[in-house]
């Protein structure tokens with residue numbers, strides 16, 4: 001009986017505790033045997049012994065109950081641990097897409113001009129011949145207007161001829177019609193020409209054009225703006241050079257080259273410039289007064305410059321890409337490199 005607390009404590013499971021319980025309180029236990037022999041006792045001893053016996057037995061029951069609740073907690077925790085089921089599943093991996101290199105290049109260029117205070121303008125890809133050609137000083141006989149060069153959607157009288165724009169200047173022409181000067185805008189967008197696909201031609205491609213119209217704009221503003229652009233896009237050491245050119249909508253007109261960012265001025269066999277030291281970047285010029293007047297501006301009060309570049313070309317130069325086809329083949333091995 002005196003060792004009852006130790007016996008209860010040493011039970012390690014509920015089953016063992018039940019065994020201990022019958023050893024301490026069952027028929028063959030000391031308590032059981034004393035209870036059974038009570039009849040043989042003297043009458044005056046019976047209440048005393050009975051009371052002691054009840055005290056002892058209820059003390060033992062308290063110990064057993066306390067131990068039982070301890071063991072039940074331990075056993076429940078063990079069961080929970082052992083029978084735990086991992087209901088989580090490895091998640092499906094959904095590959096994240098990314099912007100196309102052409103779009104990223106457009107964003108980079110546009111950001112540079114936003115930094116100079118330019119606004120971004122966009123407009124329709126199908127437009128009237130007027131905005132694509134006439135408003136831009138391109139006469140009806142100009143070869144670029146031939147059906148072999150331009151995709152027409154609707155023939156008819158010249159005033160309502162509809163085409164897929166060959167340049168984004170349609171948007172500048174429309175902008176000038178509906179906004180007062182000054183104008184500082186960049187116009188990114190998709191353009192169309194009737195070309196057969198090869199490494200340097202796509203019938204659907206992109207352009208980013210810029211237009212600045214204000215009082216006192218001169219050629220040095222054009223060169224300074226484009227030098228800044230070249231240094232932001234290709235690196236701070238870049239230099240630019242202008243070569244005379246012709247566009248119907250600008251006079252004078254030029255092509256702008258940027259010094260090769262990959263080699264130190266024309267290394268033999270340079271992967272980027274082929275040893276020439278310069279990369280052809282874009283076309284530009286001073287807006288022809290006729291274009292300003294056609295838009296309803298006064299070419300005696302205002303002047304401006306404009307430029308146009310191809311983001312595909314820029315991306316090819318920057319990343320050493322050898323064919324325009326890569327941009328439209330949707331080969332993930334190409335696309336995910338950028």
Ligand code: 2NL
Pocket residue numbers: 136169172173207209211247249250282283284285287288291306307308309310
């Ligand atoms: C090129 C050349 C150029 C323009 C685009 C322009 C627009 C207006 C007025 C005058 Cl509204 N000019 N745009 C001017 C010069 C060149 O693009 O080779 N682009 C890829």
